[in-house]
Amino acid sequence: MKYFTKKLAGLLVTLLVVSFLVFIAFAVIPGDPATAMLGTEATEARLEALREELGLNAPLMVRYLRWIRDILQGDFGRSYRYNMPVMSMIGDKLPVTLTLTAISFALIVLISIPLGVACARYAGGVLDHVIVVADQIIMAVPPFFSGILITLVFGLLLHLFVPGGYVSWQQDWLSFLGYMIFPSIAVALPKSAMAVKLLRTAILSETKLDYVRTAYSRGNGTKAVLYRHVLRNALIPVITFLGMALADMVAGSIIVEQVFNIPGLGRILLTSISNRDYPVVQAIIVCIAFLVIVVNFLVDLLYKAVDPRITLE
């Protein structure tokens, strides 16, 4: 319980620090939001009125606190470019990107754990060698290039899906998921390769420890020792890795969305960056940062569940 409260306090502090950094980063950039919204031909009086309305004349700390309060109420401000609430712009895009990330994550777990165990079990054998070499190469393939290869092979040659034929989940969720499988594979491939490698190394180094010999001497078979004793310990570094990989996968998803023509957060982030539509960029960054921090927190809790010996420092 003490572990939980300590970690929770840490989570809140981190959230505050990060939100402040994001706020400051976008507050100090040259350029005036009022001018951005009204254009350079607006009169000084109208600009001043808008600044007052947006609360831009208040001190920095007051603006920060107001900004936080609005976010907690689900208000991310208004887009400079389209003059509509940011929330309504990204609200239905966020689930698309998150679905892509979630499917990729599930794929990684499903692929890497059995493969990693198989590799370690038959270490030094032909299967192990093939997987180790393939692993090293797959790690070097950027997700967008594997996305292009998947489009070529599964889309254009085998006709398993129509490239660019995205169906939104409101229309037909089954076709939506069917289409999302392919980009998810592209996002999952390099991370799965890393996870396989990590798990293989972890199992092999665990097997050398004393408790494994003890487990054998008590009459356990290879399978029992591997699954009941070794795997549990070997999973710890893999959990760390998966927690950190999740953030990378959101970034990967944003790029792979472009390959498969999926209207998720990626496209809106890119157009907002080229339009200098800061409130939208800021909102997306806050969402992703929030996700990263919360996932790290959950990983910390998961550690404790897998390995009760873990304490604070």
Add this chain to the structure above:
Amino acid sequence: MKYKKNRNFVTGAALTGVMLLFVLIGAVWTPYDPEAMDRTAKLAGVSFSHLMGCDNFGRDIFSRVLKGSGTTLLTAVGTVGIGTLCGVIVGAFTGYFGGAVDEIFMRINDVLFAFPSILLGLVVISLLGSGNFNVVIALGIAFIPSFARIVRSEFIRCKNMDYVRSARLAGAGHLRIMFVHILPNTVTVLLSSVMIGFNNAVLAEAGMSYLGIGTQPPHASLGRMLSDAQTYLLSSPGYALFPGIVLIWMVLGFSLLAEGLKEG
């Protein structure tokens, strides 16, 4: 030479060596002008006159890959340079002195470290505006946390060792101890993370130019070529495959070198 029997190191060095040669050739000579368009050669296939075929403007893909990989590598050098330099300074000071500043820096660092570098790069780009030079700065900044973290932990490990104590007794100042005594002892660890840095920087640069940020047309870049090639995937797959294979080659070389250095 202890690296001789290290298979990862040898393979990585060979791959990177060939890559460097490739880039060097591209810097001084390309078979065609990489930006010259030829209407008669639009999407031409692989032949002796065009080793990798031609793109939709009839530009020679081999020449463009030669030039583009140079751009990617140069961006990576700049990125890793900024990241290492600033990372070493931040890591050295926070690790050596510790205290409240260290605590605050590490809190921020932890989050930045967990934040994907390409997104961090995109944020900086949105503040600075796009362009090749800004990509180097943006990714460079995004790479600082990972280097700072490694250097910091090395400095914490070393700062109370005997040789540091004796240097202190001999009257060496803090700066001298940090950069003349401790830093050289972190080189092995630093070198392998520099290689991982190259690996990540190449991937990040390619990702950014794929998204259309960074190198602007008509200049060649591997990521941009891949994004342009997507329209012609079925009719001329070579347009996408060749730049992609060169990209994988580059990343694979650096990642194997990093592995090798870690083992050796």
